[in-house]
Amino acid sequence: MKIAVPSVIALALAASFAASAATPADTLVIAQSIDDAKSFDPADGFELTSVQAFTNLYQRLVQSDPQNPIDLKPTLATRWTPGSDNRSMTFTLREGAKFASGNPLRPEDVIFSLSRVVKLNLDPSFILTQLGWTKENVDAQFKKIDDNHVQISWSADVSPTYVLSLLAAPVSSIVDEKTVMAHEQKGDLGNKWLALNSAGSGPYQIRKYIPHEVVLFSANPTSPAGAPKLKNVLIKNVPEPAARRLLLEQGDADIARNLGADQMASLKDKPGVKTLAVPMASLYYIQFNIDANPVLKNPALWEASRYLFDYKGIANDLLKGQFQVHQSFLPEGFLGALNENPYSYDPEKAKAILKKAGLSNVSFKLAVSNQPPYLDIAQALQASFAKGGVKVEVQPGISSEVATRVKSHQYESTLNAWGADYFDPNTNAAAFAYNPEDGSKTLAWRSNWHIPELSKQTLAATAETDKAKRVELYEKMQREVQKNSPYVIGMQARNLVALRDNLKGYVQGINPDMVYYSQVTK
16 A cells, blocks of 8 residues: 655644645644643553544444444444353454454454553553452453453453443553564563554554654554545644644644634634534533531532532633533433533522521632633632622642642632543542542542442442443432532533534544544545
8 A cells, every 4th residue: 555655744744834735635634732642552541632543543342333422332342241240241353353464353462452451550540440450360350262252350340331331441442462562672561662653453553653743644454444534644733723723724734623712713604614512521610628618518508609600601601612511420422411400600599598508708719720711710700609799719820739739638629620531421420429438539539528328329330230220320329419519510611623624524522532533535
């Protein structure tokens, strides 16, 4: 296969795109910031750029259906059978499946891929260690039945349904053991090499990666997913949103990602451009540290705060469509998500709630990142709470410093965002509604909120095998947290993306890994 790599790389590394340039017909050119990328190893990469790439470079045993993400579809496995003890599952591998190297898919590749995540013990490993896997016992959790079947076992009290959700996460991507181990250095299981390269069976493979400059994917025509429509995907590092917008508007990029409201507004009705506002699994909320002072522990303050959050004013007027109002801990699009929003901005009602509880001259400090949109939202909240007689002292700081203070309980309240780590409702339930009192630093723990019954319900939901019953459990928990908790969940973020209008087949879903390039045409 011949690919015009020199011209593509030249395009990518040019100091600027010529105004008259057009993107190559066989190449999808994307303008975004890639400065966050640390590694393209699925056992390591946990940043937005890396996670967005994994579905295009790798496949898992099962994956979300792009058109209906809640449904898992067979991918490298064609079927699976739970064991009689609900502590194991046998997978039938797809016959004839090959990696980009030409090596055939084997049970050994599945075993190697999943076990190396636990052995490396890097950032995303917690997703799989929920199954009770440790460095010491993980090898015993896998068994090659024959050349086409592999058995996976676990010790945690979780259902096969939940296990499938974890196996559909990017960290569970299946890598080519032979290729990876050929590049092992000092027992790193190929981690250093995979940071810059790929060894998967996805529709694309990494052709060239220059950190902070460009990453180029080339087609993998033998992918079990089928050959992609375009030969190349070129992702150019363009840190400034305004520059990304300009490249798209000029036709020098096909997609501009992570734009701001101002850029989207300027692209409205521009010829040759279409815009998308894709809901993200990212929730913005106020969180109280209830041990910081007696007022913050009072449920009346929690309730009043729900009527002092100017939901629509912030989402629609201040942030101009970057957010949508959402008041439950599961984002819209997740299994069991409650999309009803029972609270609205009502300062007089908040005053009455505080007066009934005997609370007067209420004030608290709000720790917040000094970056947009956090500081903008915090200042709007300061004004909306003031109309209800509550003084909010905004304390901006560097994001990392604010996070450290919150994790060490050195705060009164904070405005923060929470993003899903994998596509299962437990990813958020285990944060907002779970405090096992064992040192796990969940959001509930950070609030000093002691919730033994909710914690039991969270565990029960992961063990439930019936989908309808799982939904009922999560709906019940969301209503309880919505009504009586030290959080005020206010908004769900939207990913603002702009495309050239000649593009077809581009799909982007709610989770960061749900970015699909293989069916894109021009």
